[in-house]
Amino acid sequence: MLEALPPDLARQSVTHSSWTDKRADSYERLAFLGDSVLGLAVTTHLYPRLEPDAYGAGRLTKVRAQAVSGRSCRDVAERLGIPERLMNAAPPEFTGPATEQLARTERVLASVIEAVIGACYLEFGYEQVSEAVVEAFQPEIERALAHPADFKSALxxxxxxxxxxxxxxxxxxxxxxxxxxxxxxxxxxxxxxxxxxxxxxxxxxxxxxxxxxxxxxxx
Missing domain, CATH: 3.30.160.20 (Double Stranded RNA Binding Domain)
Structure with missing residues (x-):
């Protein structure tokens, strides 16, 4: 789905704010949008699947928080080759060790995968994107269900x-x-x-x- 994005959206979704004069041209706004789409997609997937008696609102929130955590987003980003896309998108004057370090940072990778989700939502709509999100995050969802973190860690x-x-x-x-x-x-x-x-x-x-x-x- 990322490959089918228009060039401008694809480029913005992997553009760090330090690489552009206008912050609005970076991935930050797209990440803001994608964060909400990610949360809704995982929630919609979990809600009918889990028994109400065993999974109240608090436990559902905990599972979702773990499934879409920074660590989870980083893992998904790495599987999808986001670090390589980030390094390839860096302007020539920014290439080097600093950009390589940036492409390994959990916070950056989590924001970029959210930005990609936001961009795909704008281009393809919620139905297509939600299916792709659940598929991409399936290992993280299953891990959150099988090995839940404590509430303090999730928060x-x-x-x-x-x-x-x-x-x-x-x-x-x-x-x-x-x-x-x-x-x-x-x-x-x-x-x-x-x-x-x-x-x-x-x-x-x-x-x-x-x-x-x-x-x-x-x-």
Whole structure:
């Protein structure tokens, strides 16, 4: 499908912002669009497949977050030959070790595969692209179902793609030492994203991360 893209869209989807005078000519806007298309395609694939009693909203969100994580996007990009396309697209003055390093960076590869999805969506429409996305990400989807990451890891994967991190703060402690209950807040850039409680700080952090994933929905 990438080969069938018009030259301008194909070129933009692998153009780093440092290679052009106009940031709008880079892959960034396409990646923004492709991120949403990717999330919807995987969600639409998972939703009817998984039993409602076993996979509530929180667990579905966790599986999707892992399936479309930066690591997953990088793996798909490498299988599709995106690093080579990136290096070939670099202007002559940018070729060399720096570009080779760029083409191996998870954040860059994740953004480029999202940009490719966005470009394909603009050219071919959602139905064709969603089928291609599910096919391309099938190994990552199966891995997320067979070997789920914990909620904290899934949340951090989501936030890492935005360039932010989560910090867990104990909001309250109640009960005697042998029956202590902790309430923990998941904080991002000084703002509370969600809260969770548990019999240990670790359990409360997991609960807060799960609530945060649910609140983020298609984030």
């Amino acid at each position: 951090q994967e989501q936030l890492a793609r935005r360039g932010t991190v989560v910090v867990y703060e104990v909001a309250s402690e109640e009960g005697p030492p042998h029956e202590r209950t902790f309430e923990v807040a998941a904080m991002v850039d000084g703002h509370e994203l969600a809260r969770g409680s548990g019999r240990s700080k670790k359990d409360a952090e997991q609960a807060a991360a799960e609530s945060a994933l649910e609140s983020m929905g298609g984030a």
